[in-house]
Amino acid sequence: MIRDNIFKVRNLVSEACARVGRDPGGVTVVAVTKTRTLREVEEALEAGISDIGENRVQEAVLKYRQFLGVRHNAPAAPGDINWHLIGHLQTNKVKEAVAIFGLIHSVDSLRLAQKIDREAGRIKKIQKILLEVNISEETSKYGFAAGELNNSIKGLSGLSNIRVCGLMTVAPITDNPERSRGYFKALKELRDNIDALGLTDCRPGILSMGMTGDFEVAIEEGADMVRLGRAIFEG
Numbered sequence: 001m002i003r004d005n006i007f008k009v010r011n012l013v014s015e016a017c018a019r020v021g022r023d024p025g026g027v028t029v030v031a032v033t034k035t036r037t038l039r040e041v042e043e044a045l046e047a048g049i050s051d052i053g054e055n056r057v058q059e060a061v062l063k064y065r066q067f068l069g070v071r072h073n074a075p076a077a078p079g080d081i082n083w084h085l086i087g088h089l090q091t092n093k094v095k096e097a098v099a100i101f102g103l104i105h106s107v108d109s110l111r112l113a114q115k116i117d118r119e120a121g122r123i124k125k126i127q128k129i130l131l132e133v134n135i136s137e138e139t140s141k142y143g144f145a146a147g148e149l150n151n152s153i154k155g156l157s158g159l160s161n162i163r164v165c166g167l168m169t170v171a172p173i174t175d176n177p178e179r180s181r182g183y184f185k186a187l188k189e190l191r192d193n194i195d196a197l198g199l200t201d202c203r204p205g206i207l208s209m210g211m212t213g214d215f216e217v218a219i220e221e222g223a224d225m226v227r228l229g230r231a232i233f234e235g
């Protein structure tokens with residue numbers, strides 16, 4: 001089932017790219033493995049997934065250790081997998097997060113970025129991060145307000161152990177993907193703006209947007225990374 005789902009997802013990604021003249025190779029599918037078993041994760045890896053996303057540090061560390069233990073002759077070692085943190089990061093978990101994640105999508109405050117910078121410095125790592133933007137301005141959501149983003153990024157400029165690689169957002173849950181389109185457009189506009197101002201370290205900056213309910217629309221609007229849980233593991 002997981003293999004078939006991934007096949008279907010890849011087709012939908014290609015079709016969405018074709019509609020807007022994009023190269024499907026430019027879209028990374030991050031398989032969101034929160035709550036999934038090690039066996040399920042392995043199945044996804046065997047079907048060609050190379051990027052996995054977790055929303056809780058504790059769960060990710062456990063899986064990472066299990067991979068270290070189990071996967072010595074498996075197709076991919078933990079180091080061959082790109083680990084993405086996509087959920088809110090508490091400052092007391094930063095040390096563990098920096099130890100395993102290649103990209104932290106969910107940096108939502110200056111304080112958190114500073115802490116990540118310190119912990120990365122300690123292990124001589126340059127930690128790649130995305131800044132989470134609360135583009136829909138829901139009070140329940142984490143993330144920088146769109147209006148404060150540029151100033152916040154300027155506040156990060158002295159931090160030499162992080163690389164600001166782009167922006168991430170979580171659109172409001174809806175059963176109509178078209179409702180997300182405006183939010184995705186807005187995130188891309190913010191990204192284009194910070195690129196033009198030369199504010200970040202990676203240009204063009206990465207856009208992490210789109211989940212199972214709306215990833216095709218996200219790709220049409222320029223997503224470089226889509227984060228898919230149910231589309232891959234359920235069905």
Ligand SMILES: *Cc1c(COP(=O)(O)O)cnc(C)c1O
Nearest residue numbers: 032055086211212227228229230
């Ligand atoms: C769970 C989660 C996803 C995946 O959601 P699906 O709807 O299952 O694709 C993506 N992004 C974040 C931040 C998540 O927490």
